[in-house]
Amino acid sequence: MENKNLENTVGSHVTFKSFCNLLEKIIQIDETPQHARKTGKIEEKKNLVRKFIEYWRQTAKAHNLDDNFYPVMRLLLPHDDDRVYGLKETKLAKYLIEALCIGSKTEDALKLLNYRAPTKIKSEGDFAGTAFFILKNRCRDDLTLNMDEINHHLDQIAVSNAKGKDGQKQVNTSIKHLLLNLSAIQLKWLIRIIIKDLKIGIKETAILDAFHPDALDVYNFTSSIEKVCSMLNDPEKRYNELGVQVGSACRPMLGEKAKPNKIEELLGGRQFYIETKFDGERFQMHKIGNKFMYFSRNGYDYTETFGEDIHSGSLTPFIFSALSKEATNLILDGEMCAYNSKEKLLLSKGDDIDVKSARKYDSIQTCFCVFDILLFNDTVLTNRPLKERVEFIRKCCSEIEGRIQYSVQQKALSNQQVVDALNKAIDSRLEGIVVKDPESVYKPSQRGGGWYKVKPDYMAGLNDDLDLIVLGGYYGSGKRGGLISHFLVGLLVDQEGDDEVKKFCSLCKIGSGYTHKELLEYNYKLAEKWKKFEKKSAPVHLELGNEKPDLWIEPKDSIIVQVKAVEVNASEKYKPGCTLRFPRLEKFRPDKQWFECMKLSEFDELRNKNSGKLTNRHLDLADMDNELNFEEDGPSPSKRKRRIGNKMPKTTVASIYRxxxxxxxxxxxxxxxxxxxxxxxxxxxxxxxxxxxxxxxxxxxxxxxxxxxxxxxxxxxxxxxxxxxxxxxxxxxxxxxxxxxxxxxxxxxxxxxxxxxxxxxxxxxxxxxxYDSYGDSYTEDVSVDCLKEMFNSGSFVKEEFKPLMDLEFRLELRCKMAEFENKYFPDNSKYGLFRMCLFYFDCFTHVNVDLKTKNIGLELVELKARWHGGFVLSKIDANVTHCVVDKSDLTRLEKIKEINRKKNRKFRVVSSQWILDSIKAARLRDELSYVL
CATH class of the missing domain: 3.40.50.10190 (BRCT domain)
Incomplete structure (x- = not known):
């Protein structure tokens, strides 16, 4: 039901119909001939937005209300609105069919459910346009809601969607109320708002400029449309001095794609920095006193995940000590990566690891790789050159292996050094490198400005090509409406018998890399071969994951395509449990038979060989004739240079990987x-x-x-x-x-x-x-080895506590145990005798210069000390309270004393007899008579 208690705001006096009229006028400009317009298309569209803003403000003034434009801006820029509705075209089609009582088997219902299929409707491929065509004779034109009601119900849908099944009833109520109280033209725009694609031919930069000349700058800093509208509500006031604020996310500075052989030219022959391009997720860390905040590149808050303070999260408790006490307020920019503590290396996106959930994985932890700083205490550093900002990073924090580390700046002067660094990154299976101008200032949300990224997948000839077979197709929309615009491609499944029906498994979906002419050509060639995909009667030769095509094709009627990609990523959408990252079609391969596509075993071997990366060749500076790909989806095929010379040899797998x-x-x-x-x-x-x-x-x-x-x-x-x-x-x-x-x-x-x-x-x-729940057998006697195995398995410790059980945690736990023993067992704590002692045992006997062996006697004393509550450290550090030495071997005594003299907190160097005598006396003996 409609909410009757909505607050009296300007949105309650402006109808959704008037907003839809604005959008209709904007798209009509595209149909107006150039000679009939006074200015360019974009400027005319901006003028229409300005008139609506003025109308909004006049309405607010007439009713003496706040004129904040945010309720309209979040509908005008739905892609930047943080509401998630969980509604796509198919689900909306079902709601429309149910709410408007359209027969499920009627032609109109089928058109809504299969809106991408070719029809005689002008708006084929556009769900909102198809819906308008069908609904225009079914809905009343005099229906409308006000702007507040629209936003209220969209809020309800977003909030209820986040609750999953528990919120489904409220989602149904809100969406049906909207569908039954809007005209056909308004429903068209509502659908586009929910799908987050208005298709009005004007970008967010132009809309923000129409709102306020400083709006784009503020949005680049805050990543928040709401803050833009509140901070720049007065059109007469300029936001002259933008400041980076702790606790408020700003868009990060980005790198521009560049050719390795052009770096010297781009930087005018000056010295530059080469840094590793970390393959993680871009994050900012904000520190306010002892409180922390973490923001993604799009401004989403992940503080709860990584930790607000030293007592929470998967990162903050481990890096708190690394930050200087002088840094009360701080903003660091970097990459959040997953780190394997056993193998001591950073993982890539190709591994099946979500960095925001790293603590769920065994031996995997979160590591923050810092490469820039925006603020130090009350000083904003964005206008300082990079070489100065780097010094501030060293000043405000220190490194902890696997938790927080710096990006190393390698100084360079030549293109050859860039190529060498890129080849080294290829060998290390890294994503690439970043070249930076030491004099560059930090420009939020801007690409370039002295930062250049160089990746192997931008360079033709460095990546492995995969010959895949087309298994299915998808109807296109917009300019590709009515065509099969995307293809589901896959691999041949290995089988033992030759007479069996060949099976194929899906690998990825591609929709880029080919020209419109090529698309038309192959749509024509395969037009009679496509068959509609039905889940209930799926073809037996296709092994699919969660991703299902609109159409499928018999393999013998299909084509082979040559595909290039960056790396292999985990994905449940496709049958092998993985897919290609940024796949793009290199070319169609009519010269290959359908059964000559890559096999699943060949793909697995290639993936294993390169650790998920699909780049294994080096770049030579002398051979830089190939074009770089300056689009993430691949280069325009019309600009792609033809390869000259012999055909590239087919990729084979070395014997070690078979x-x-x-x-x-x-x-x-x-x-x-x-x-x-x-x-x-x-x-x-x-x-x-x-x-x-x-x-x-x-x-x-x-x-x-x-x-x-x-x-x-x-x-x-x-x-x-x-x-x-x-x-x-x-x-x-x-x-x-x-x-x-x-x-x-x-x-x-x-x-x-x-x-x-x-x-x-x-x-x-x-x-x-x-066995019981701890792995202990009901029938077999436990041995020492079995007991060790059970304890080492960690089954006695809950998974959520494992990341916290570091040395600091265990030492703190010992203090609490000692307090407990002293309180309840003051006269009988034999097995807590050395509870507050942290021992280092000098257990090695040096027979000669080249040989050292364990001192068995001292090793036995060590076991007794541990049995009576002592804690043994493997090296001399700041925590050691007693260093135990055997009187029969004093060869290292002077060295130990020298170490002790340099320490601020001294430890006692005692003979092993002190431990034995204390155990015998059931109390700690005076140490002075045992000091060496």
Whole structure:
């Protein structure tokens, strides 16, 4: 029902019909001949917006109301409005059919549901236009709502949509109220607002300029339409001095694409910086006293994720100590990356990791890579040169490995140094490099200004080309209305028998890289071959993920296309569990037969070889004739240069990346006889090859893709490929440690819960009968090794606490334990005797210069100290309270004392006898008589 208690604002006095009339007048300008116009199209459209703003302000003045233009601006710029409705064309079509009582099998209903299909309607491919054509004789023209009512119901839809199923009833109520109380022309514009595409031929820059001459600058700083409208509400006042404000996000400065051989020319021969282009997500960190805020490049607030203070979030507790106490207020610009603490490296977007959820993954943590600073205390630094800003970064924070680090500025003068840095980035599987002018100032939201990004995927010939088959098609809209404008492409699935029906799996959707002429040509060639895709009767030869095409085609009638992309990303939309990032069509391949497309196994090998990247060749400065791609979707084909010379050789996979040949392995036993293994280790190919060799020698069979006969899948971590196997639910996924254990003991060890990455239902049922929730057997006596294994598995610690259990946490916990023992067991705390002692044991006996061995006696004392509550550190640091030395070996005593003299907080150097005597006496003995 309509809300009768809406606040009396100017929006309650302005109808949605008048706003729609403005939009209609704007699109009519495109149909007006040039000679009939006094000015250009954009200027005339801006004048119409200015007249509506004036009308809004006059209405506000007449009713003595606040004239804030935000209620209109969020409808005029729906793409910049932060409301998420969860409504797309198909769902809106169903609402229209239900609300207006259109028969579900009628021609009008089918036109709404299949609006992209070719029809005689002028607006084919445009859902809103199709809806208007169908509804114009079904809706009353005298219906309308005011602007406040429109925004109120859109707010209700957005809020209810965020609640999921619980809010669906309110979504239904609000959308039906709008559909039943607006005319056909108003519904057309409402639909475009919800879909966030008005199609009025005027960009946000022109609309903001029409509102206020400073509006674009303010929006670049704040990323908020609401702040633009509130700060610049008075058209007579200029926002002369824009300031960066802590707690208010501003749009980041961007890099301009550049050729490696043009850098010297662009920078006038001056010295420049080369930095790594981090493959993460752009974020700003704001610090206000002891409070933190984190904003994405689009101004979204992720403070709750990364932590408002030292006690919350996946990042703040770990970097708080790295920030200087002098930096009370701070804004840092950088890249939020995922860091693998075991392998000690930054991960890329190609890995199945969401940096905003990094703490959910084992050994993966959030790392903030800082490369610029905007504010230090009360000083705004955006107008300072980069070389000065870099010094401020070093002044305000220090590095913590895997948590916060600087971007290293490599000083350079030549194009060759740029090429060398790019080739090094290719070898390291990095996204690319960024070249910066040391004299450049920080310009929010602007591209260029002294920043240039150089990536291997911009350069023709550096990326691997993939020959993929067209499996499906999608109807286009706008200029491509009535055509099959996008294609679903995929791979040939490997099969054992030649007589079986060939199967294909989807990989990605492409819609760029070809000319309009090429599109028309292949639409004509394939016109009679397309078949409508029905979910209930999907073709058996197609293996699809969540992404379904509008049409499908028989493989024998299809075509091969040569596709280029940046890297491989995880995605459940496609069957392999991954897809291509920024795919673009290089060319159609009529010279290839339909069955000559790339196989799934070839694609997996290529992906594994390059760690997800599709670039593996170096750039040579002497060979820079190829054009750079200056569009993210690829270059215009009309401008693409033809390659000269011999055809590029087909990409092959080196032998180290293929499965081993069982025929070349000499059998050494039958431990794994009759069992088929799939060993999937993507990040350590040498270990994969070694394990395969051992399995083959002991009679086991090997496959590169699991089959129905596979005994188990061996893996070292849960990659996106493993997740796709887990989703199927037919396989046991076992850790590599289990296979190592079998090889060590020379027998097929029974699986235990701690051996598993994933267990299929049958295996889980077996575990439930034999083991408790901690992995402890009901029937077998626990051994020392088993106990260690259980504790090391971490099953006793909840997942959400694992990231917090660092050294600082454990030391604080020991203090609380000591307080508890002193309070409740003051006279009987034998096993908490050394609770407040932090030991370093000098356990190495130096036999000679080249040889050192463990001092077994001192090692035993160490165990006794730990048994009685002592905490042992592996090195001498600021926390050490006692350094324990064996009197029989004083070779390092002077060095230890020298270290102690340099420390602000001294530790005691005592003999091991102090620990033994204290245990014997059940109290801490006086240390002075044991000091060395």
């Amino acid at each position: 499965g081993i040949d069982p025929m070349m392995v000499e059998k050494a036993g039958d431990l794994f006889q009759g069992k088929e293994f799939c060993i999937s280790i993507e990040d350590d190919l040498k270990k994969k090859s070694a394990l395969e060799q051992c399995v083959a020698e002991l009679g086991g069979e090997l496959v590169q893709n699991a089959t129905k006969n596979t005994y188990c899948i061996i893996a070292n971590r849960c990659t996106h490929r493993i997740k796709s196997y887990i989703k199927i639910g037919l396989y046991d996924v076992v850790k590599t440690e289990w296979l190592d254990k079998c090889l060590k003991h020379g027998r097929l060890c029974q699986w235990k819960p701690n051996d598993m990455i994933h267990s299929k239902p049958k295996t889980r049922q077996m575990f439930a009968k034999l």
